[in-house]
Amino acid sequence: xxxxxxxxxxxxxxxxSVAPALADSDSSYxxxxxxxxxxxxxxxxxxxxxxxxxxxxxxxxxxGIYKAAEWSMTDFQVHGMRCTPDRIVVVGSENxxxxxxxxxxxxxxxxxxxxNAAYSEEGQLGWSVDEVKDLESTDTEHKYRLVLxxxxxxxxxxxxxxxxxxxxxxxxxxxxLLYERREPEESGD
Numbered sequence: 001x002x003x004x005x006x007x008x009x010x011x012x013x014x015x016x017s018v019a020p021a022l023a024d025s026d027s028s029y030x031x032x033x034x035x036x037x038x039x040x041x042x043x044x045x046x047x048x049x050x051x052x053x054x055x056x057x058x059x060x061x062x063x064g065i066y067k068a069a070e071w072s073m074t075d076f077q078v079h080g081m082r083c084t085p086d087r088i089v090v091v092g093s094e095n096x097x098x099x100x101x102x103x104x105x106x107x108x109x110x111x112x113x114x115x116n117a118a119y120s121e122e123g124q125l126g127w128s129v130d131e132v133k134d135l136e137s138t139d140t141e142h143k144y145r146l147v148l149x150x151x152x153x154x155x156x157x158x159x160x161x162x163x164x165x166x167x168x169x170x171x172x173x174x175x176x177l178l179y180e181r182r183e184p185e186e187s188g189d
Contacts, residue, residue, distance in 0.1 A: 026052075027126035027161070027179055028090075030083035033136045034060045035068070035102065036146065036163065036178070037088045038125055039078050044181060051075035054090060054100060057163060057178060061139040065163050065176045073098055125161035125179040135163075142167060155185045 026045070029038035035058045042048045050072035058068040076096040082089040090098040122133075128148040135144040143166045150159045159181045165174035 028078040032083035
């Protein structure tokens with residue numbers, strides 16, 4: 001057997017012994033002007049009414065921060081999300097493809113939304129590094145911030161995502177917990 005054949009056979013044997021990895025996660029999110037959308041899966045959040053949901057929170061001058069919608073989806077691994085002025089597109093494993101119409105007809109001009117507009121595909125709320133992100137809004141009186149954090153207490157890690165409304169003095173006037181996940185520290189056994 002030639003040396004190159006032995007290397008190829010060795011690589012094939014190594015690859016065949018590796019179990020396929022499927023990242024079981026949730027909290028993929030994207031943001032648009034005045035809103036944030038993210039997914040949740042019931043295996044991490046057993047209180048959900050469906051195996052997999054997409055949640056929409058809006059923020060702005062009229063109501064501050066509020067949960068605007070929640071849609072059921074089949075259980076699948078999200079590969080990407082796109083937020084545009086008019087819709088949220090979620091794509092993933094098993095040919096999953098969802099499009100959610102979020103146009104706010106009361107505050108927008110028909111045809112004004114550009115579905116090909118730049119979009120935000122941010123990451124995951126529950127797996128992100130500590131970060132503070134300013135979010136775009138039509139509210140001239142307040143600023144909105146997404147705060148991603150994690151901390152360790154004993155052998156448990158807690159990951160959180162909060163949406164904050166701040167006044168002109170940078171004082172928090174509203175705080176909404178969007179996401180929380182607790183998990184034990186993995187042992188190095």
